[in-house]
Amino acid sequence: MRIDRRRALAAGGAILSTLALPPLRAQGKPMRIGSTLPLTGPLASLAIIHKVTAEICVENLNKRGGLLGRPVEWVLRDDQSKPELTRTLYEQLITSDKVDLIQSPYATASILAAMGVAQRYNKVLLHTSFGIPKLAKYDMQFQTAGSPFDPENVWPNHIFDAAAKLPKPPKTVAIVTSKFPSVHAISVGAREVLKKRGLTEVLHLEYEFGNRDYGAIASRVKEANPDFLWGGTNGIDPVLMLEAMKKIDYRPPAQVHLFPAPGPMLKLPEAQGALALTTFESHPPFTDDPAIAQFVKTYGERAKEAGIPYTAVDLQSAIMYASWQVLEAAVTATKGTDDKAIAAWLKKNEVKTLFGTLRWNGPQNYVEGADLYKIKQLQQGRWVVVHPSQWTAPGANII
């Protein structure tokens, strides 16, 4: 067929106009997704990570044409780190703001509070950070963190599996744990797991969350002289503990801290080599997917703008991102915002997220005995996944 000049120009114009078209534009009434985060109060340092992540997710969704062709509007309220306020705000979101769907608040107590409200109004609740799965009795709650039904069993085994790969595998363990509910429950589980693995517990200490002085605790660990320090710690506690140890010229030969604040740990020479739990770190193979690599880049920029000291995507950011991935998948698959339909779909299906494939086909919508958590290690000022092998950073070995 001969193509004349006019037809060629028309075809070229059509192609150009297609290329010049803006991204799919969402139309109609916005789909309103409501949630709270602890933007103030003790959990605020972690909430800002969730906020920045969710904003990127909503922005990306709208760039892709929204959900079911409708623009997505995220209705966010500050629960001030108070579960009782979380409960009230979710009531408001559902009854007054009349949101179409709800998303996760942050941390166990607030999620439990929101779960009660969700149950009263038959709303699906996706949640990112619920530390005690056995308390999640509501039939339409779904975790998006990749955690197991029995973290007190699965996570200590992950950690001791990784510790067994250390150049000097530990034989003796000192367990020092905060009484913060989730890490405490995991540490209680660790005591049983280490016995089964033939390890010896040389010290077991519990301290109140919010403890200010770690001097005596550091001295007791030094005196116990374990091969491996099990830190049932979260947030800034491990930093304070290691600084107290530094003051008495002691450094544990090997150590794990369950959920440390990643940024402050980086700057601490004594923390080098520390193990911790994670779902995602900003390196291949996690970033092999270009969309995820782009998210990591965007998050780094936005986190810097927001004044977040640690700008790499890790556990906290990843669980929030996964929550929006699950929401998008379920709404798209069910072609609606009917909570019961979404819950039914989630129970029968799985969703591929940035840190693995989520399923909800076990007890209380969890999976027993398996999860998507990994073990990371602080190496030369950088967190890298070192266990299991399919998720390790290129060239990284446990040291």
Added chain:
Amino acid sequence: MPSATLLGQSVLSGVFIGALYGLLGLGLTLSWGMLRQVNLAHFALAFLGGYLTFQLSARLDPFVILALVAPVFFVLGMALHWFFLRFSVTLLNTLLVTFGITSIIEAGIQWYWTADFHRMENAYAAVRWKLGPLFVSLTDMVTLGFALALALGTWGVLRFTDLGKAIRATTEDAPIAAAFGVNEKLLGYLVSGLAAAVAAVAGLCLALNHTLAPVQIYAWMGVVFAAVMMGGLGRPIGPLVAGIVIGVSEAITMAVTNPTWAPLVSFSLLIAILLFRPARF
């Protein structure tokens, strides 16, 4: 049975944390005991001082920063006193007003420095000495040194100088003191400014020894209040002694039993003192 080294190191640890309780309590006891103002904002000011030290530490030595921040805080303390006088704020209302000011300062800190944790990198943190089997760090010694110097210095001024006598007379009976020519208002400004300047010193010690986060403003309130009440209102040395007693008791509790019992110690001591020495308050 814990070893002598463990007990010794724990006692040292308790003395140092107690010194910080005493330092934080000094400003509080002055404003409460002398001015009848329960100044919760003292804690927020101390943390603001810590954050300013952290912020400027990239360019200046922490002690130079203190020389800059303390006078500014002195003026802030005077401004706060002016506010209380201007609006005739009662003792109970000072508690409410300063709680509000604390929230505002906390929000300001969170807005500027975010809610995340911050740790001041400084060369002093690496300095420590070995005394037999025990270790002592420079930053802890700095805290103890400041706490002792300020508590004893303030006590000395109140006890032995005309200025101190005038302040004590004003606290005892302001109208009579005024009748003898004491300038009550000026002394109020001075004490309030001094209390705020002490918060700047406590801020430096917080930044040297601890990780900063806005929410931690509230973490120190309970135990420091206990130290102030045990030490006696308006007594500069009292909070330091009480703070060290609390700190050492907590540390020994952590050394010999489960550390989870430690927080009970300070408040059990407070209740015991309230029961057996109620006249002190």
